[in-house]
Amino acid sequence: xTTFQLEKHVNYVKSLDKKSDFDSVVMExxxxxxxxxxxxxxxxxxSLNDMDGEEIAAWILKCxxxxxxxGGNIGHxxxxxxxxxxxxxxxxxxxxxxxxxxxxxxYISGLQREDGSFAGDEWGExxxxxxxxxxxxxxxxxxxxxxxxxxxxxxxxxxxxFDGGFGxxxxxxxxxGQIFCCVGALAILGALHHVDRDLLxxxxxxxQVKAGGLNGRPEKLPDVCYSxxxxxxxxxIDRAHWISKEKLRDFILNCQDQDRGGxxxxxxxxxxxxxxxxxxxxxxxxxxPGLKSIDPAYALPVDVIDRVFYGQKS
Amino acid sequence: MTNDNWVPFNERPDWDDIEPVPQDDGPHPVVPISYxxxxxxxxxxxxxxxxxxxxxxxxLQLTAEVISLNSANYTVWHFRRLVLEALDYDLExxxxxxxxxxxxNYKNYQFWQHRRWVAQKRASVAAPDELKYTEVVFxxxxxxxxxxxxxxxxxxxxxxxxGELEYCSKLLSQDIYNNSAWNQRYFVITxxxxxxxxxxxxxxxxxYTLLAIRQAPSNESPWRYLRGLFKDDKLNLLTRNDVITVCxxxxxxxxxxxxxxxxxxxxxxxxxxxxxxxxxxxxxxxGCKVISEGLNQGAASVTPQSHKRYVKGFYGRRxxxxx
Ligand SMILES: [Zn+2]
Numbered sequence: 001x002t003t004f005q006l007e008k009h010v011n012y013v014k015s016l017d018k019k020s021d022f023d024s025v026v027m028e029x030x031x032x033x034x035x036x037x038x039x040x041x042x043x044x045x046x047s048l049n050d051m052d053g054e055e056i057a058a059w060i061l062k063c064x065x066x067x068x069x070x071g072g073n074i075g076h077x078x079x080x081x082x083x084x085x086x087x088x089x090x091x092x093x094x095x096x097x098x099x100x101x102x103x104x105x106x107y108i109s110g111l112q113r114e115d116g117s118f119a120g121d122e123w124g125e126x127x128x129x130x131x132x133x134x135x136x137x138x139x140x141x142x143x144x145x146x147x148x149x150x151x152x153x154x155x156x157x158x159x160x161x162f163d164g165g166f167g168x169x170x171x172x173x174x175x176x177g178q179i180f181c182c183v184g185a186l187a188i189l190g191a192l193h194h195v196d197r198d199l200l201x202x203x204x205x206x207x208q209v210k211a212g213g214l215n216g217r218p219e220k221l222p223d224v225c226y227s228x229x230x231x232x233x234x235x236x237i238d239r240a241h242w243i244s245k246e247k248l249r250d251f252i253l254n255c256q257d258q259d260r261g262g263x264x265x266x267x268x269x270x271x272x273x274x275x276x277x278x279x280x281x282x283x284x285x286x287x288x289p290g291l292k293s294i295d296p297a298y299a300l301p302v303d304v305i306d307r308v309f310y311g312q313k314s
Numbered sequence: 315m316t317n318d319n320w321v322p323f324n325e326r327p328d329w330d331d332i333e334p335v336p337q338d339d340g341p342h343p344v345v346p347i348s349y350x351x352x353x354x355x356x357x358x359x360x361x362x363x364x365x366x367x368x369x370x371x372x373x374l375q376l377t378a379e380v381i382s383l384n385s386a387n388y389t390v391w392h393f394r395r396l397v398l399e400a401l402d403y404d405l406e407x408x409x410x411x412x413x414x415x416x417x418x419n420y421k422n423y424q425f426w427q428h429r430r431w432v433a434q435k436r437a438s439v440a441a442p443d444e445l446k447y448t449e450v451v452f453x454x455x456x457x458x459x460x461x462x463x464x465x466x467x468x469x470x471x472x473x474x475x476x477g478e479l480e481y482c483s484k485l486l487s488q489d490i491y492n493n494s495a496w497n498q499r500y501f502v503i504t505x506x507x508x509x510x511x512x513x514x515x516x517x518x519x520x521x522y523t524l525l526a527i528r529q530a531p532s533n534e535s536p537w538r539y540l541r542g543l544f545k546d547d548k549l550n551l552l553t554r555n556d557v558i559t560v561c562x563x564x565x566x567x568x569x570x571x572x573x574x575x576x577x578x579x580x581x582x583x584x585x586x587x588x589x590x591x592x593x594x595x596x597x598x599x600x601g602c603k604v605i606s607e608g609l610n611q612g613a614a615s616v617t618p619q620s621h622k623r624y625v626k627g628f629y630g631r632r633x634x635x636x637x
Binding site for chain 1: 337361364384386387388389392395423427430431457459462463466467491492493494497498500501504505534535538539541542545576
């Protein structure tokens with residue numbers, strides 16, 4: 001049986017530091033999220049101490065704008081997605097105190113619309129991804145009281161479909177990534193009673209294909225990142241026992257680059273940091289030995305979440 | 315990526331006055347970036363224009379160059395919109411620009427967001443163009459999530475509902491498994507203001523769906539759609555002989571037909587008395603297995619201890635407490 005190449009994956013993620021190919025060029029604007037994926041994967045593999053938290057925090061602060069939001073890199077416009085990534089990285093390093101939580105909360109609450117939804121930035125694109133982002137970020141900062149939680153919840157409920165799943169806007173097709181965002185946000189808001197667990201659980205467990213991997217919608221191909229979106233949602237609604245965990249574990253393990261480390265979207269494809277994070281995260285949800293436990297709603301290690309909310313030092 | 319006729323900016327006279335600005339990645343970047351020369355130069359000039367906030371025609375052309383190199387860079391799209399507004403630019407021209415770069419951007423959030431921005435400004439005259447455009451995308455990828463999302467936005471905001479149900483039928487006749495088309499169908503019957511809502515559409519939709527189920531019984535989409543039709547009136551479903559007949563028919567043919575069993579089971583839980591030969595099917599071993607799994611609400615959950623917090627509502631509002 002294939003085993004998990006922990007050491008190689010740690011080296012792969014660290015090597016991104018020195019990488020100089022075209023992929024990293026097109027990643028420039030989302031460097032903040034790239035850093036979150038890589039650093040969280042390292043933490044799950046017990047290797048975050050190898051990274052310089054001071055230096056990373058200093059860089060993050062340079063990405064913050066006067067409005068309170070963060071860009072994906074120095075000189076890039078603020079966006080809610082990179083604001084969450086920035087806060088998540090600071091939480092990993094126990095450095096949330098270096099930012100002004102009220103200022104960030106003001107930026108995020110300014111993106112909430114009359115109907116409770118959230119825009120991603122000043123240009124007004126609406127998507128339940130941004131509701132999740134806002135809710136998760138404000139919760140980590142303990143500033144959920146800065147938005148209208150009632151209306152935010154109402155909007156999520158309006159995005160619930162006849163099949164039990166959720167889409168990006170009311171009426172949009174159910175999609176595993178959007179389901180994670182809506183279910184995760186509802187979990188953080190303590191509003192999971194709006195989810196029909198059996199109906200949604202049925203939809204989610206049907207995402208497992210014969211080969212063991214999970215897809216994101218009916219009749220689509222399995223992909224490692226859906227191991228995260230689907231499995232975390234199943235765990236949150238307590239229906240993870242409706243899929244075969246062994247088959248899913250084997251699917252993820254088969255997507256490893258056995259020689260150079262890293263995990264790809266599907267067997268024999270090229271690896272990237274995004275799928276490496278979601279592969280490691282998926283295995284962590286499956287309680288794979290040697291990995292830290294990850295929180296299914298916040299997508300951060302459980303010990304980090306406990307430290308944020310209960311002040312427990314790991 | 316590099317085009318042979320491309321002239322570097324430092325050799326273009328009309329860019330003489332601009333001092334390029336390199337990317338500042340900090341002293342020891344976390345994910346350092348190395349650039350091909352061409353890309354680096356274009357980006358350096360873009361940063362310079364951005365710093366000057368120069369909203370000119372040459373700035374517009376420069377953003378087009380940046381987009382052709384890296385269309386996922388959201389900052390350049392933002393700036394392009396500022397320039398378009400400042401120049402009061404012809405938005406039909408902008409639609410044409412979007413056509414030229416469309417093919418490589420079918421899955422790019424920025425591209426679709428920009429398209430929506432342009433369509434919103436052009437208002438209802440844009441509706442036919444936008445609907446037709448998404449159809450071109452669907453010819454290639456009939457489940458493109460961005461395109462479906464765009465199409466729904468167009469229908470809700472600019473109109474054009476007239477042919478939508480027929481369009482869904484057309485896509486489903488090409489591929490009955492297309493879940494996106496099933497979803498769009500539900501969208502039409504519940505949101506098209508001229509159709510009178512779910513109740514008015516119920517009868518014809520039930521017939522359409524039962525036909526689709528008979529055509530491909532293992533297709534999960536019509537089974538879910540069928541439930542959706544009775545979403546607000548589950549008791550009505552209990553009285554539908556045609557629906558129950560299809561379930562029993564499928565079970566007679568394939569005794570482990572999970573979709574048929576699932577629906578019947580739900581109906582039984584809602585009070586259906588199976589005096590129609592249903593018990594017969596349920597006595598078969600395969601059927602019993604699925605049913606016992608389904609009925610066993612307390613099935614041994616293997617949620618890890620650390621994740622139980624969600625099951626028990628561990629977080630909830632307590633995260634709202636301000637320090
Ligand atoms: Zn993926």
